[in-house]
Amino acid sequence: MKQMRNLEDVKKFEVEKDRKLHCANHDEILSGATTDIYFLRTIDILKKMGLDDKIVTAEIFPRKSGIFVGIEEVKNILKGKNVEMWAIDEGQQFEAKETVIRIRGPYKEFGIYETPILGALASACGWATAAREIREACGEKTFLCFGARHVHPAVAPVMERAAVIGGANGASCILAAKLLDIEPSGTLPHAAMLIAGDTAEIAKTYDEVMPELHKRIVLVDTFKDEVEESLRIAKLLGDRLYGIRVDTPSERGGVTPDLIRELRYKLDMEGYNHVKIIVSGGLTPEKIKILSEAGADAFGVGSYISAASPIDMTMDIKEVEGVPVAKRGRIPGIIENPKLKLVKL
Numbered sequence: 001m002k003q004m005r006n007l008e009d010v011k012k013f014e015v016e017k018d019r020k021l022h023c024a025n026h027d028e029i030l031s032g033a034t035t036d037i038y039f040l041r042t043i044d045i046l047k048k049m050g051l052d053d054k055i056v057t058a059e060i061f062p063r064k065s066g067i068f069v070g071i072e073e074v075k076n077i078l079k080g081k082n083v084e085m086w087a088i089d090e091g092q093q094f095e096a097k098e099t100v101i102r103i104r105g106p107y108k109e110f111g112i113y114e115t116p117i118l119g120a121l122a123s124a125c126g127w128a129t130a131a132r133e134i135r136e137a138c139g140e141k142t143f144l145c146f147g148a149r150h151v152h153p154a155v156a157p158v159m160e161r162a163a164v165i166g167g168a169n170g171a172s173c174i175l176a177a178k179l180l181d182i183e184p185s186g187t188l189p190h191a192a193m194l195i196a197g198d199t200a201e202i203a204k205t206y207d208e209v210m211p212e213l214h215k216r217i218v219l220v221d222t223f224k225d226e227v228e229e230s231l232r233i234a235k236l237l238g239d240r241l242y243g244i245r246v247d248t249p250s251e252r253g254g255v256t257p258d259l260i261r262e263l264r265y266k267l268d269m270e271g272y273n274h275v276k277i278i279v280s281g282g283l284t285p286e287k288i289k290i291l292s293e294a295g296a297d298a299f300g301v302g303s304y305i306s307a308a309s310p311i312d313m314t315m316d317i318k319e320v321e322g323v324p325v326a327k328r329g330r331i332p333g334i335i336e337n338p339k340l341k342l343v344k345l
Contacts, residue, residue: 004032004112006044023154030077035115043108052108057319057334060101060121063312066129068092068100069162070121071343077117079345081109086340091128091165099337100313107317114315120158122310127159128166130308134301135167137285142298144185146280147306148173163305172300187245187278193222203233207240215242217278221249227263234272243276243297255279257294264295 004010013033024034032040046052071087078085083105094100100121103110127147134143145163148156160168160176170185171177177184188206196202203218210216216237220229230244246263248255260277267275279291280300288299316330324333 001027001031001033003030004035004040005108006047007037007040010037010040021154023152029116032112032116034119035112039112039114043111046107053106055105055321056107056317057102057104058110058114058315059099059318059335060103060118060313060315061097061099061335062094062125063096063314065093065095066125066311067132067166068094068121068125069128069165070124071101073120073124073158074101074117075343075345077113077120078103078110081345082106083109083345085343085345087343088337088339089341092339099335099340102334102340104319118313118315119310121313123155124158124162125313126308126310127162127305129311130305131163131166131168131301133285134283134288134299134304137288138292138299141292141296142169143288144168144170144172144298144300145176145302145305146172146186146300147302148176150303150306159306166305168301168305187217188219190219190222190247193219199223199229200232200236203236207237216240217243217245217276219247220244221247226259227266230263230267230275231270231272234267234270234275239274241272241275243278245278245280245300247279247281247300250282255281255291257290260291260294260296 004013028034043052068088069090071090083103086102088094088100131145145160145168147159147163151159156173157176157179160171160173161179164171164176164180170182171180172184172186174184188202192202193199199218199220199222206218207216218233218241220226220233223229226246226248233244234241246255246259248259260279263277267273276297277295278298278300279296282303283299283301284304316327317325318332318334319325326332
């Protein structure tokens with residue numbers, strides 16, 4: 001699909017009648033089909049005026065502090081274009097109003113991509129920043145991102161990839177993990193227990209079919225008291241049990257510090273000191289700190305990351321043919337940032 005260059009290209013663009021999903025595919029994003037229409041209108045007007053070839057310098061800055069993620073997608077959006085780009089490193093902390101990307105080249109080369117570039121950065125940086133907040137609450141303890149079910153499948157891998165860069169130890173979404181060159185992480189859902197009718201039966205077969213090096217973690221809140229079920233599974237699997245996962249629903253009060261303390265005490269009392277306690281279900285940094293102090297060893301976090309607000313990004317033209325410019329209220333000319341590095345496109 002060729003790049004859209006004017007309003008006439010927009011008129012010619014048609015969506016197939018039997019389209020299966022509403023999300024944009026790679027070709028549509030790279031063609032400019034997901035941009036705001038006024039950028040194409042601008043190109044038409046500038047071309048009529050003989051100004052579309054003018055060399056401009058644009059800078060992107062965030063409205064609040066966070067963790068920088070998304071530059072790999074921006075690189076691919078601008079790949080092959082007659083532009084230069086500088087950016088801070090992925091995973092780096094940024095502050096409000098700090099220049100995180102600078103682009104220089106003819107406006108017609110990159111102007112229409114302002115919308116997808118800002119959107120890619122805003123979402124990814126928001127997710128990564130939420131993951132960093134979880135990481136700070138966890139300290140050295142493990143946490144995995146379980147947020148794919150809370151967002152559109154088209155962006156689930158983007159979200160979980162951002163979460164890992166922000167601090168998560170792993171991702172449950174298969175595509176996200178593969179993009180990071182790691183293996184997806186996860187245990188078993190309640191569906192397995194409900195279909196089998198007994199957690200112990202599932203645990204026994206789970207142990208039999210999994211590879212020797214797989215960490216056996218069993219969900220224990222489906223049918224019985226969490227402590228009772230944990231001791232039952234620990235007795236069944238013994239040293240082969242790596243951990244138990246507690247995901248008590250909010251309808252029963254959720255996972256509480258008292259429950260974790262009781263669980264840790266009784267597992268230890270029965271000689272199962274090696275069994276880790278993994279907690280999931282509506283976790284926030286505040287809940288994690290409390291549950292960690294009570295004895296939880298690891299955490300599965302979904303909605304806190306997936307529901308994080310995007311970090312608003314703004315692209316401003318700062319120079320036209322080397323001359324400093326700015327809209328009212330902004331400082332004309334480029335804003336220096338020693339963290340910026342030239343990016344190979």
